[in-house]
Amino acid sequence: MTLFGGQQQGTVSAPRLQPPAPARKGGASRADGPPSAAPSWARSGGSTLAPFKVTPMIQLGGRDGGGDRPYMGGCCPRCTPHSKKAHLDPQVMQLGIRNLLRVNTMDPDRSFLVRTFCFISHTATREIRQPKADISNQAVLDTDAVQLALEQSVEMELESRGLTESPEADQLVRRVLYARAEAILTGMRTTISTVMLRFSTWALLHLLRCMLGSVLVHKGQLEAVKQAQRASPGTPVIFLPLHKSHLDYILLSFVCTNYGIQAPLVAAGDNLRIPLFGPLLSRLGAFFVKRRLDTASGRKDLLYRAILQNYMEVALARGYNMEFFIEGGRSRNGRPRPPKAGLLSVVVHAFNQQRIDDALLVPVGVSYDRIIDGNFIGEQLGRPKQGESVAAAVRAIWAVLRGRHGSVRLDLAQPFKLSEFLSTGRYPRPAPPLLDSVPLSSSPDSNSSGSSLFGLDQVDLQQRSAVSALAQHVLYDAASCCAVMSTQLVALLLLHRFRSGCTLSALTNAFGKTRDDLRTRRVDVGFTGETGDVVRSAVSLLGPGLVTEERLQMSGGPDRPPLEVTFVRPVTILPNVLELAYYSHGASQPLGVDAVLAASLLSLLTVDLAALVDAGPTRDCEVGQHQLLTAAAHLADLLSDELLLAPPCRPIEDALTEPFNRLTSAEVLVSVQDKPANESEEWASRAFARFRDQTEQADSESDYSDGDTDFGHPANETFYMVQLTADSREQLLFLQSQVAPVIDTYYITACCLHRLVGQELAEQDFVLDVLYEIKNKLMLGMLAYGESLSAETIRSALRTFRRWGVLDSFDQDGLRLIYLSRQYDGDQPLGRLVARILPFKK
Numbered sequence: 001m002t003l004f005g006g007q008q009q010g011t012v013s014a015p016r017l018q019p020p021a022p023a024r025k026g027g028a029s030r031a032d033g034p035p036s037a038a039p040s041w042a043r044s045g046g047s048t049l050a051p052f053k054v055t056p057m058i059q060l061g062g063r064d065g066g067g068d069r070p071y072m073g074g075c076c077p078r079c080t081p082h083s084k085k086a087h088l089d090p091q092v093m094q095l096g097i098r099n100l101l102r103v104n105t106m107d108p109d110r111s112f113l114v115r116t117f118c119f120i121s122h123t124a125t126r127e128i129r130q131p132k133a134d135i136s137n138q139a140v141l142d143t144d145a146v147q148l149a150l151e152q153s154v155e156m157e158l159e160s161r162g163l164t165e166s167p168e169a170d171q172l173v174r175r176v177l178y179a180r181a182e183a184i185l186t187g188m189r190t191t192i193s194t195v196m197l198r199f200s201t202w203a204l205l206h207l208l209r210c211m212l213g214s215v216l217v218h219k220g221q222l223e224a225v226k227q228a229q230r231a232s233p234g235t236p237v238i239f240l241p242l243h244k245s246h247l248d249y250i251l252l253s254f255v256c257t258n259y260g261i262q263a264p265l266v267a268a269g270d271n272l273r274i275p276l277f278g279p280l281l282s283r284l285g286a287f288f289v290k291r292r293l294d295t296a297s298g299r300k301d302l303l304y305r306a307i308l309q310n311y312m313e314v315a316l317a318r319g320y321n322m323e324f325f326i327e328g329g330r331s332r333n334g335r336p337r338p339p340k341a342g343l344l345s346v347v348v349h350a351f352n353q354q355r356i357d358d359a360l361l362v363p364v365g366v367s368y369d370r371i372i373d374g375n376f377i378g379e380q381l382g383r384p385k386q387g388e389s390v391a392a393a394v395r396a397i398w399a400v401l402r403g404r405h406g407s408v409r410l411d412l413a414q415p416f417k418l419s420e421f422l423s424t425g426r427y428p429r430p431a432p433p434l435l436d437s438v439p440l441s442s443s444p445d446s447n448s449s450g451s452s453l454f455g456l457d458q459v460d461l462q463q464r465s466a467v468s469a470l471a472q473h474v475l476y477d478a479a480s481c482c483a484v485m486s487t488q489l490v491a492l493l494l495l496h497r498f499r500s501g502c503t504l505s506a507l508t509n510a511f512g513k514t515r516d517d518l519r520t521r522r523v524d525v526g527f528t529g530e531t532g533d534v535v536r537s538a539v540s541l542l543g544p545g546l547v548t549e550e551r552l553q554m555s556g557g558p559d560r561p562p563l564e565v566t567f568v569r570p571v572t573i574l575p576n577v578l579e580l581a582y583y584s585h586g587a588s589q590p591l592g593v594d595a596v597l598a599a600s601l602l603s604l605l606t607v608d609l610a611a612l613v614d615a616g617p618t619r620d621c622e623v624g625q626h627q628l629l630t631a632a633a634h635l636a637d638l639l640s641d642e643l644l645l646a647p648p649c650r651p652i653e654d655a656l657t658e659p660f661n662r663l664t665s666a667e668v669l670v671s672v673q674d675k676p677a678n679e680s681e682e683w684a685s686r687a688f689a690r691f692r693d694q695t696e697q698a699d700s701e702s703d704y705s706d707g708d709t710d711f712g713h714p715a716n717e718t719f720y721m722v723q724l725t726a727d728s729r730e731q732l733l734f735l736q737s738q739v740a741p742v743i744d745t746y747y748i749t750a751c752c753l754h755r756l757v758g759q760e761l762a763e764q765d766f767v768l769d770v771l772y773e774i775k776n777k778l779m780l781g782m783l784a785y786g787e788s789l790s791a792e793t794i795r796s797a798l799r800t801f802r803r804w805g806v807l808d809s810f811d812q813d814g815l816r817l818i819y820l821s822r823q824y825d826g827d828q829p830l831g832r833l834v835a836r837i838l839p840f841k842k
């Protein structure tokens with residue numbers, strides 16, 4: 001059995017995607033041969049329309065489309081066991097993957113007209129419905145909460161102008177504020193039209209085929225949503241996708257209209273309300289929200305909050321489905337961003353106030369072979385975000401239509417009931433505080449809304465914590481149900497296994513093994529076909545800016561002609577490496593906990609790994625189970641604002657046991673107890689003595705040590721010897737190097753904190769300082785990974801330090817200012833913080 005790649009104890013090995021290709025004569029791998037035609041999935045989006053029957057989706061065919069692929073996205077067995085049981089029909093799980101762009105017209109029974117106008121006929125027969133009840137301005141303005149907010153705003157306005165005694169002023173302010181309320185609502189509300197949805201479905205069938213190879217969905221996942229809705233008629237469905245591209249919402253609505261699911265109203269940032277596009281998006285279901293609810297001075301906009309909350313509540317009560325992007329913006333580095341819970345809190349509030357009976361929550365993952373709307377390299381390097389404009393939008397659409405973007409896979413996680421999540425409430429680990437939100441531990445703040453956007457009641461910390469946990473859970477569920485795309489896997493392997501390049505056949509081999517490994521973890525992939533073809537296609541999709549290809553002549557041995565091989569190399573110079581890392585992050589998500597454990601294990605080993613290879617179980621290299629798991633839990637806590645490692649209901653210690661067991665069953669860790677009794681006792685006592693010595697030595701060497709990095713042993717510690725083969729060593733390094741760039745960024749950020757001693761700085765200036773420091777260190781060769789240069793990761797580090805109580809912040813004139821908390825405002829305590837990270841920096 002191979003480390004992580006083969007069959008695990010207690011798990012059934014999933015069948016291979018494809019029967020293995022027949023062995024070729026001559027020894028040269030197919031992967032090194034001349035490029036063949038694109039794989040089947042890449043061709044499938046072509047316009048080969050069969051002449052007859054119109055079927056919206058056809059199975060990809062063979063076992064790839066069938067039930068032997070892992071079914072991803074099952075809801076949480078701890079928080080929503082009932083939803084899990086009720087909505088997971090084994091037959092539905094067997095339904096296969098469909099390409100929505102394939103409209104099959106091969107049915108000879110269809111009329112000539114249907115065959116000729118197959119796309120029109122296809123869209124005309126879709127069931128596209130929206131609730132009959134329109135949402136008028138009056139329905140929202142008349143709600144008690146909006147009336148209350150109006151009254152409050154009038155009072156505040158009069159007070160601020162010192163006109164409380166004047167009835168004329170009162171009338172005037174009232175009229176002005178009422179007009180403002182109407183204007184807010186008119187700008188916010190959707191003008192969704194089923195005619196426009198139908199027309200767009202038709203247009204998209206044409207447009208998407210120009211730019212994408214396929215749009216893949218799991219029919220079982222769509223069926224699960226429909227079944228859940230049938231079981232609870234009238235319950236709104238809330239789609240909560242990860243946000244990677246502007247195509248996300250287009251595709252989700254497109255999937256819904258194609259599959260007879262009511263298309264949702266989508267919360268769109270009001271920066272998208274630009275001429276031409278704004279009204280179009282509104283007709284397609286967008287309702288516009290301010291991206292920052294409150295004014296730059298930090299004053300609460302009560303009227304706006306009340307209108308947004310009540311608009312959404314009225315829409316939900318009238319049976320509209322809804323969609324919002326829980327991250328609040330597109331991912332900058334390919335990893336999920338911290339969740340924003342404002343809109344989610346409205347749904348929870350609507351349920352708690354019995355405006356709706358329940359809601360079905362559906363986390364959604366979207367995976368792209370090639371991201372279509374550009375990369376965020378500029379922002380990663382600290383440049384400000386570009387605003388939206390008509391010209392930029394037209395330019396982007398033009399570029400998109402001309403480009404090749406491979407496939408997209410959309411995964412809808414299993415729907416779960418909000419009522420069940422809130423009543424089971426199994427989230428013992430307090431969720432990490434959300435970006436920009438009130439820390440959970442803070443005392444009730446009179447300036448904070450009670451239980452949702454607009455609430456004048458007492459802050460309910462319990463409820464805020466429930467909403468935060470829900471947001472964190474949804475984010476984790478959506479990230480866990482993302483299929484891994486071929487480009488992501490190739491990027492991961494090139495950056496972390498073959499950083500200095502390899503032959504195409506070596507890459508193909510590793511690709512196949514890692515894909516099989518993912519399948520044993522029940523992670524599906526967004527491609528199918530012969531592995532060599534898939535890898536070649538992925539390399540070409542990534543393009544020469546990210547992966548270079550070279551044909552090399554290699555000696556074929558005595559009396560043999562030279563062999564021609566293709567050598568591929570990742571482009572690791574800046575800024576290209578940031579884009580390659582973006583893709584690799586999509587594939588590294590399922591390996592996150594393993595990577596943390598591998599990095600912790602390597603941090604505890606003091607011998608050279610190369611010396612361990614094939615040396616058999618060696619007594620020079622033992623670790624204690626508790627010691628290793630404690631170190632890994634520390635590292636997981638450090639990185640938990642950047643990496644999604646476990647849902648909020650699952651203690652990290654529990655999540656770490658799976659990768660630990662993988663290490664033991666692959667015999668990388670061999671229990672000392674498995675040795676003959678007398679031998680194992682001797683080993684255990686020697687190992688314990690050695691680690692005690694090491695720890696004492698480390699303590700005496702470090703001025704900073706405050707015990708945080710002493711991953712010591714309990715009395716009943718179980719010891720393991722580390723035993724490596726070339727393969728398992730490679731695998732450990734592969735995993736460790738996935739977190740190494742993040743650890744480097746955290747480390748440098750911690751080192752730069754001394755600049756805050758005795759002063760506050762604008763967060764964005766501090767981030768620029770750290771970027772500058774990292775750039776210098778990279779130029780001097782003191783850091784190994786260009787990917788460490790990431791503004792997003794620096795911000796994650798700052799969030800972690802805020803969570804640990806090292807930093808604090810406040811907003812002033814639209815700027816966030818950061819400063820050191822009292823107990824860390826000095827070089828000594830900051831040194832201790834650095835020492836907490838240092839052991840993991842290899």
Ligand SMILES: CCCCCCCCCCCCCCCC(=O)SCCNC(=O)CCNC(=O)[C@H](O)C(C)(C)COP(=O)(O)OP(=O)(O)OC[C@H]1O[C@@H](n2cnc3c(N)ncnc32)[C@H](O)[C@@H]1OP(=O)(O)O
Pocket residue numbers: 197198200201204243249250251253254257266267268269270272281282284285286287289290291292293294324325326327328329340341342343344345434435436437438447448449450451452453454463464465467468
């Ligand atoms: C057929 C084919 C068709 C195809 C064609 C379809 C096209 C169809 C339409 C296109 C559509 C485009 C779509 C674009 C995609 C975007 O534009 S993405 C950007 C817009 N969307 C989002 O941001 C959604 C998620 N964001 C949120 O929920 C944010 O919270 C908000 C509401 C935007 C506000 O953000 P913020 O001002 O930064 O404030 P935040 O710290 O989040 O908190 C605000 C309040 O929320 C509440 N809150 C926050 N956390 C909590 C909590 N844990 N518990 C309770 N309350 C909480 C509190 O009241 C808080 O205020 P305080 O009491 O703290 O003062």
